[in-house]
Amino acid sequence: MVDAIVSVFLEKLLNALSEESRVLSEFRDQFEKLQSELLLMQSFLKDVDRLKRKQHTLRGITVNLRELIFEAEDILADCQLQSRDNELFSTGWLTCIYPTKIPGQYQTGKRLKEINEKITKIKQDIASYFGVSFSNQPQMVYGCNDLSQRWSSPVYDHTKVVGLEGDKRKVKDWLFEANDGILTIGVVGMGGLGKTTIALEVYNDREIEGHFERRMWVSVSQTFSEEQILRSMLRNLGDASVGDDRGELLRKINQYLIGKKYLIVMDDVWGHDFAWWERIFEGLPKGNGSSVIITSRIEKVVQKMGARENRIHWPKFLSRDDSWLLFRNIAFAASEGECKYPELENIGKEIVEKCKGLPLAIKVVGGMMLCKPSRYHEWKRILDHFRDELAENDDSERGLMASLQLSYDELPPHLKSCFLCFSLYPEDCVISKEQLVHWWIGECFVPLRSGRLITEAGEDCFSGLTNRCLIEVVDKTYNGTIYTCTIHDMVRDLVLKIAEDDAFFKQDGTSSRHLGMTSSLDSKHLIGNQKLRALLSTTKTAEVNKIASSTAKALCKPQYLRVLDISKSIFETSLSGILNQIGSLQHLTYLNLSNTHPLVQFPPSLEKLGNLQILDVSYCQNLKMLPSYIVTFKKLKVLDASHCGSLECFPKGLGRLSNLEVLLGFRPARSSQPEGCRIGELRNLAKLRMLSIQITRADEIGDNEINALVNLQELQYLSMSCFDSDGSDLITKVDKLCPPQQLHELCLQFYPGKISPMWLNPISLPVLRFLSISSGNIAEFHQSFWGDDNTVWKIEALMFESLSDLGVEWSKMQRVMPSLRIVNASWSPELEFFPVDESGFRGDVWKKGEHRS
Structure with missing residues (x-):
């Protein structure tokens, strides 16, 4: 994804050069030359992902280019950091990277010159090897263009299902016939055929809800453990047990289910050893018409788990008509599934035919075409690429992988980076949209556009992947806003392969630029890894990380870390000691301490994090106060202190954070808290688009502060809570605290x-x-x-x-x-x-x- 890396770097460089900082000016010529060379290559790099799969020489060239860009980006970051220190401590001619002054600058300039020479050589090699002329290449705009953001909010209703009504009816009829014992039903077929969709449609059907007293959905990954399966079943029953052994967990499940009619779905089961299932099955109460649905790609799996041949369903490929209907519903979602361009219909039907009736392939290709302009030549270009990918083998599985690969190739550069972030998460993991968006902002994957708030642009990136059907919706709010998602295991296979090839993430953890924060994280993957840009908690729902002392001590070794998320973690060593070390990560832009215990206060060392844009301390129940130095974080865009039960108020001076776009969990100071932030300071947060506030006492709103919110012109979302409030005077005050009209x-x-x-x-x-x-x-x-x-x-x-x-x-x-x-x-x-x-x-x-x- 070298085109994505170049796009991100060019945008950072453009912003840096516009700052006119003293340190950067020493190397302006070299940075501007680098910018010029990369701009000339950008058009060619747009198609490099497709070309390098067939040209091994080009693969080697792009690997070298990628590493040079990352090194240049680190130099740029160091220069910007030194420029900030120059502003804070004006001591004349300061160094950029090295401890000595003039020699350090000389080394930096020399290395930039070497990078430029190598990139120029790469450009010449590409021109010679591919016969490309770069002299008259048009300059590309930074970030995304209008077409790539054609739909910046969800357009297609992902709950719509086409062509599976008969499958659903068949499985439901079998369930209604169940009586003695436990009925086991198998749904078997290749990946992307709709097995999980059928099971989900049945599971959420209103008749099925009324028929069964208990329902449990378990996603069975290829690396599951019996204990994980049992805990997942218990969570479905409303029990979040964490300390019991397998025998006790199974006894609890039995107690919840005894005398009840229940349904269990075991989704996407693999493997050959089913002793785990035999033990679970033996411990389940029998009778009452209870049933189990098992989905798998392998017939022997469902047979060994108890499904008789006459209770195994094989979903069929979609018919030609249903395939076209599904494609139309997505590709032409903006016109309610109607193709208003006759010249595109034949091309669209040929594209659909290449998908061989596989629902996943059709959805992904339909989502890709939704985000393309409705022009004949653009659609014809896509069809030609599809034909090229399928030239050697035109079977169903090849068609599925070709459609997924094509959809990735056609992503705008910034969305390629965003998409590869899914490689860090384990199979069947439910992923928070908020964590993804904050990560993308922290690593500058989100393109900056004039007048556009960065958090809003980050959510647009999420919508861009949603509309392309590359990610699947898990949970929504009452109004349809997505807050958790996942990806299909076939999509994950593609993501993992690309991430490995492009050194975005390696499953063995070696030399990765991005790592998942799990209990099994090895400290050796952190020590000496100066490439690491992001380290994030990637635990599954209701799980916590148990971090060993050796790993905790190594968290801050990668000095160029931009993103650090240690949420939902328990440490063997002192948390305050870890936080003290984090203060050394001066390139950090996103820090997530949510659900870390016992976080009581911030150490002074965190004051050094002047580049911080996102700080999340939500669900830290023991946190009593935010440090006063937080008001010096001028770049801060998101501050989340929601669900912090012990937090009394925010520090005075919060109104100086003029770049703040999201403020959650705000508690205004009372008249008896002179060092706290009054609600009137919110008037100064002109960019605020999301605000949640808790008001419990009348003296938290002064008579001259009742108009604190009314002029916040960017505010779109307001949550106001009066939990644990006291006094009738508060009602009068809140009644006057009018929100802005554009809410x-x-x-x-x-x-x-x-x-x-x-x-x-x-x-x-x-x-x-x-x-x-x-x-x-x-x-x-x-x-x-x-x-x-x-x-x-x-x-x-x-x-x-x-x-x-x-x-x-x-x-x-x-x-x-x-x-x-x-x-x-x-x-x-x-x-x-x-x-x-x-x-x-x-x-x-x-x-x-x-x-x-």
């Missing part, structure tokens, strides 16, 4: 008043699209909530949760919210005539035209 989403939690805030109305919030109200004492809405004859809400998604006193009629809500399409209402018994699902339960999620849990 898109509001979450109101634990509001203490019986009547909703006066500003919660369609005139004060004219573009509000998503509203969530949970817990608290609200019994009725203020009269202004219902608008007037000329004003209605633009709300599309609504959630009411745990509002025991709120009484409102559905028909009245419909009248003032004509755009409403999603309703989630639960634990609110006084709501009248709200939509009820087929099984008779009030609440859950309702969508226009359908019922969905």
